[in-house]
Amino acid sequence: MEIERKYAIKKLPIDLDKCSFKVIEQGYLCHNPTVRIRKMDDEYILTYKSKADQTGVKKAGGARISNEVELPLTKDAYMHLRNKADGRLIYKKRYYIPLGDGLTAELDIFDGHLKGFVMVEVEFPSEEAADTFTAPEWFGKELTGDKRFSNYNLSKLSSPDELAL
Numbered sequence: 001m002e003i004e005r006k007y008a009i010k011k012l013p014i015d016l017d018k019c020s021f022k023v024i025e026q027g028y029l030c031h032n033p034t035v036r037i038r039k040m041d042d043e044y045i046l047t048y049k050s051k052a053d054q055t056g057v058k059k060a061g062g063a064r065i066s067n068e069v070e071l072p073l074t075k076d077a078y079m080h081l082r083n084k085a086d087g088r089l090i091y092k093k094r095y096y097i098p099l100g101d102g103l104t105a106e107l108d109i110f111d112g113h114l115k116g117f118v119m120v121e122v123e124f125p126s127e128e129a130a131d132t133f134t135a136p137e138w139f140g141k142e143l144t145g146d147k148r149f150s151n152y153n154l155s156k157l158s159s160p161d162e163l164a165l
Contacts, residue, residue, distance in 0.1 A: 001066070001067055001068070002065070002066050003063050003064075003065050003129075003130050004064050004122060004144070005063050005122055005124070005133065006064070006121040006142070006143040007122075007135060007139040007140055007142050007144075008120075008139075009120055009140050010139065012107075012118070012138070013097060016107070019107075020095070020096045021095045022041050022093075023040070023041055023092075024038060024039070024091070024093070024094055024108075025038070025039045025089055025091055026038040026089065027082055027085030027090070027155065028085060028086050028087060028151075028152045028155055029084060029085065029086060030086065031086070033048060033049060033050040033051075034152055035047070036049070036151075037073065037078055039078055040094075044075055045073060046073050046077075046081070047068060048071075049066045049067065050066060051066055051067075063124065063127060063130035085155075087155035087156045088112070088155050088156070089112070090110070090114065090155050091110065091112040092108045092111060093108070093109045093111070094106055095107040099122065099136065103123075103133075104122070105136070105139075106121050106123070107119075107120045110154075110160070113157065113159060114154060114160050116160055119149060
């Protein structure tokens, strides 16, 4: 199970160059349920996500809760499926920023057709942790419940200008 909240950001955190990161390329084979392929550095993954309830969003704290299964792919299998992606491939650099209390901010700086767009998400160990989370000062508006900011929907855009934050 994945419990997460997404945010825009006000400003990039300082010392970002000291944080670990991964270079990601991902595409979507279908939506609802979501089937995603991802290349993360030299690792290849197929992910199946389905909503944990009818809305996929917990009402009280706003966290998105979904069932998620990840399976390894070979490079050949990834390249075969990559050609079948629905929409555009997403390219981003993901920085891992420790927040304390065992939480990590995953800051995505997009490239390709989404160049210039930046978003952060936090995954939580429980619904309670998600409900009681206080975002750091550098986080901006919460985007969790806004479907425009799902990576699947981002793959359908021509540019980040279509988001109208």
